[in-house]
Amino acid sequence: MNLLVLGASGGCGIEVVSQAVTRGHNVTAVVRETTFFEAPEEVKVIRGSVLSEQLLEEVIDGKDAVISCLGLNRKNKLNPWSEIISPKNLTSEAVGLLINLMKQDKSLAVISAAGVAESFARTNPLLKFLIRRSSLGPAYSDLEKMEKALKGSSLNWYAIRPVTLTDFKIKEVKTADSYSLFSMISRPSVAKYLLDIIEGVEQPDTRTPIIKN
Numbered sequence: 001m002n003l004l005v006l007g008a009s010g011g012c013g014i015e016v017v018s019q020a021v022t023r024g025h026n027v028t029a030v031v032r033e034t035t036f037f038e039a040p041e042e043v044k045v046i047r048g049s050v051l052s053e054q055l056l057e058e059v060i061d062g063k064d065a066v067i068s069c070l071g072l073n074r075k076n077k078l079n080p081w082s083e084i085i086s087p088k089n090l091t092s093e094a095v096g097l098l099i100n101l102m103k104q105d106k107s108l109a110v111i112s113a114a115g116v117a118e119s120f121a122r123t124n125p126l127l128k129f130l131i132r133r134s135s136l137g138p139a140y141s142d143l144e145k146m147e148k149a150l151k152g153s154s155l156n157w158y159a160i161r162p163v164t165l166t167d168f169k170i171k172e173v174k175t176a177d178s179y180s181l182f183s184m185i186s187r188p189s190v191a192k193y194l195l196d197i198i199e200g201v202e203q204p205d206t207r208t209p210i211i212k213n
């Protein structure tokens with residue numbers, strides 16, 4: 001499959017790229033000009049902005065599917081109150097451009113988050129507090145906007161909603177009804193699930209599954 005990966009330099013993105021190569025896909029990764037990114041030699045790396053319609057139009061040509069692992073950066077990734085340094089509409093804007101540029105029969109799988117939109121009601125009190133009060137709020141609003149745009153599109157789309165991310169190894173991925181305090185999923189497992197969706201191996205019964213290990 002000819003696969004385009006956005007957010008390829010992030011924790012989940014790097015995993016998507018390397019697992020996709022292992023599965024035999026032809027991978028094109030879009031990475032910002034200044035970001036350090038080391039990819040397997042089979043990967044075509046395009047440097048530029050994911051918010052450039054012209055760039056996306058060029059790189060989408062000939063692709064069967066797109067995976068987006070984009071997410072808003074904070075100055076300090078470990079501090080939820082740290083200032084957001086990415087455009088606050090990054091995921092909704094990039095996905096909006098993809099929706100306009102991709103042909104209807106193509107597949108788009110993106111990372112959202114458990115706690116977004118109606119899943120907020122099924123989220124543990126700590127995360128609810130952080131979403132209401134910290135820099136997680138604007139990031140979740142952007143993801144909600146992104147999901148809304150996808151719902152109005154006719155693409156074959158999935159916005160997966162992982163619980164808390166870790167860097168453990170790949171483990172079995174389960175879908176969940178709620179986001180409990182200690183539920184976690186590893187980034188390699190998220191990557192595997194995204195690729196399984198794109199390949200049709202996983203067919204969740206909702207387009208916005210909460211996933212955990």
Ligand SMILES: NC(=O)c1ccc[n+]([C@@H]2O[C@H](COP(=O)([O-])OP(=O)(O)OC[C@H]3O[C@@H](n4cnc5c(N)ncnc54)[C@H](OP(=O)(O)O)[C@@H]3O)[C@@H](O)[C@H]2O)c1
Pocket residue numbers: 006007008009010011012013031032035049050069070071072073086087090111112113114139161162163164165166187
């Ligand atoms: N952390 C959690 O527990 C958790 C739980 C559920 C869902 N999520 C969601 O999952 C997403 C992926 O997780 P992750 O750990 O892989 O995140 P990550 O390592 O922070 O990766 C974020 C990706 O977005 C890109 N990005 C950020 N700002 C950008 C910009 N202005 N222009 C272009 N690209 C930009 C980054 O590129 P650069 O490398 O160039 O900055 C990077 O590739 C998170 O962002 C979040 O929305 C997280």
